[in-house]
Amino acid sequence: MQLSVIILNYNVRYFLEACIRSVQAAITTLDAEIIVVDNNSPDDSCDMMRNTFPEIQLIANTENVGFAKANNQAVKVAKGQYVCILNPDTIVTEDTFxxxxxxxxxTENLGSIGCKLIxxxxxxxxxxxxxxxxxxxxVKKILGNKNSGYYSELKENEIGKVAILVGAFMLxxxxxxxxxxxxxxxYFxxxxxxxLSYKIKKAGFQNYYYGKTSVIHYKGESTLKDKTYAKRFYGAMQLFYKKHFKRNFVYDVAVTLGARLIPLVSPSNKTTKKEIHSCFxxxxxxxxxxQIQAVYHPKKCEQFETVDELLLQANHKNQTEIIFDxxxxxxxxxxQIFEKQLGYYKILPKNSTFILGSDSSKNRGEVLMLTKN
Incomplete structure (x- = not known):
C-alpha cells in the first residue's frame, strides 16, 4: 500500500466528516487507506464514523490519551509505505497527496514533507x-519579537528545505x-x-516545505487561543528545550518564566460578530x-455557475459569504478562491447535510445544518 492517512479526532464531528470526504476525493487514484483515532470525544464522532464511514478503520479510545500516543497507535497498524499525520479540521485538495x-x-534522504496551510x-x-x-x-518569541527567527524565510509558494513542520499535516x-x-x-x-521534526533532522534526514499545494487548516477547532492553550504551548516548549539543548542558566530561567508568565497575560478569545449582508x-x-438560501433567509442570496462571474461580483465584498458546493x-x-480573501467562506462537502467554515484561526468555526426541501 502506498499511503496511510491518519486523522486524530477530538470532538469535531462535522469538521472530521468534511476532512474525510476531502481525503477520499484525494486518494481515488492511489492505493491508500484512512485510519481515524478518536480520543474519547463527548460528541457523536464515533457514531458518525460507524454509520457514515463503516469501511474506514476507527480506533475508539476510551480516554483522551493525547496527540502523540494516539497517532503512534495508528501508525503501528498503518499499512502504507508513507504515512500522513492529518488534523481533522483540515481540507485537502484532490491532488494534494x-x-x-x-x-x-x-527526493533523496527525505524526512517529512509539509505543505502550504491557510x-x-x-x-x-x-x-x-x-x-x-x-x-x-x-526567548525572542516569548518576548514578542517579530524578528525572532521562529519562522522560515522560505516564501510561502516555494519548495525548499526547512527544519520544523506543523503536526496538522506531516507526510x-x-x-x-x-x-x-x-x-x-x-508531550500530551x-x-x-x-x-518529531527535530528528531528527524538530527537523525540525518531532511524535512521539506512544499508550497505548491494548499490545505485549509481551520485551526480554531483544535487550537483555541486562550490561556489554557498558552500554558500548554509554552510548557511544551519548555520540555523541548530541556530535552534537546544544553542547560544554560540564563536561557533556562527565561524559558521557564515565559512558560509560567505568558499564560497569565494572554488575552482570552473574544469572537467579534461578523455582519453578513448577502451570500454568493x-x-x-x-x-x-x-437549501443553502433557506439558512441565510432573509439575507439576499445569489447563485453563480461560473468562477469568472463569481470573481467579478465578489471583489473584496467583506460582508459577503461565499459558499462552495x-x-x-x-x-x-x-x-484557490479562498486565497484571494474576497470575503467569508463556507464549504458544502459532498453528500453532507451541512455547510461549515471559519473566519479566524483563533476562534471556533461555524457549522450550519441544511434543511430538506
Whole structure:
C-alpha cells in the first residue's frame, strides 16, 4: 500500500466528516487507506464514523490519551509505505497527496514533507514552515519579537528545505517515523510536531516545505487561543528545550518564566460578530441553492455557475459569504478562491447535510445544518 492517512479526532464531528470526504476525493487514484483515532470525544464522532464511514478503520479510545500516543497507535497498524499525520479540521485538495508523493519519490534522504496551510479566511499560516526554536529564538518569541527567527524565510509558494513542520499535516515514509521513534509521548498536546521534526533532522534526514499545494487548516477547532492553550504551548516548549539543548542558566530561567508568565497575560478569545449582508452560492443545483438560501433567509442570496462571474461580483465584498458546493466546484478551485480573501467562506462537502467554515484561526468555526426541501 502506498499511503496511510491518519486523522486524530477530538470532538469535531462535522469538521472530521468534511476532512474525510476531502481525503477520499484525494486518494481515488492511489492505493491508500484512512485510519481515524478518536480520543474519547463527548460528541457523536464515533457514531458518525460507524454509520457514515463503516469501511474506514476507527480506533475508539476510551480516554483522551493525547496527540502523540494516539497517532503512534495508528501508525503501528498503518499499512502504507508513507504515512500522513492529518488534523481533522483540515481540507485537502484532490491532488494534494499525488503532488507530495511524486515529490517524495524523487527526493533523496527525505524526512517529512509539509505543505502550504491557510486558515478559513484564506490567510497563510506561517507555522507551516519554521526554524529550530533554539533557546535564543524561544526567548525572542516569548518576548514578542517579530524578528525572532521562529519562522522560515522560505516564501510561502516555494519548495525548499526547512527544519520544523506543523503536526496538522506531516507526510513521511513509515520507516522514517519508526526510525526516530514516532511522536514523543512525554508531550500530551502541542510541541510534538516540533520534537518529531527535530528528531528527524538530527537523525540525518531532511524535512521539506512544499508550497505548491494548499490545505485549509481551520485551526480554531483544535487550537483555541486562550490561556489554557498558552500554558500548554509554552510548557511544551519548555520540555523541548530541556530535552534537546544544553542547560544554560540564563536561557533556562527565561524559558521557564515565559512558560509560567505568558499564560497569565494572554488575552482570552473574544469572537467579534461578523455582519453578513448577502451570500454568493457557487452551485449548478437549484435544489442545493434553495437549501443553502433557506439558512441565510432573509439575507439576499445569489447563485453563480461560473468562477469568472463569481470573481467579478465578489471583489473584496467583506460582508459577503461565499459558499462552495463541492458537488459542483472542486476543492482545489475553491481553495484557490479562498486565497484571494474576497470575503467569508463556507464549504458544502459532498453528500453532507451541512455547510461549515471559519473566519479566524483563533476562534471556533461555524457549522450550519441544511434543511430538506
Amino acid at each position: 499525488i503532488q507530495l508523493l511524486k515529490f517524495a519519490e524523487k 486558515d478559513g479566511s484564506g490567510a497563510f499560516l506561517p507555522e507551516s514552515k519554521r526554524n529550530i526554536p533554539t533557546p535564543m529564538v524561544s 513521511m515514509k513509515k520507516t522514517v517515523y519508526d526510525a526516530v521513534g514516532g511522536f514523543d509521548e512525554d 498536546m502541542y510541541g510534538e510536531d516540533i520534537d 452560492i457557487v452551485t449548478n443545483s437549484s435544489e442545493r441553492f434553495q 463541492t458537488h459542483f466546484i472542486d476543492l482545489k478551485s475553491s481553495i
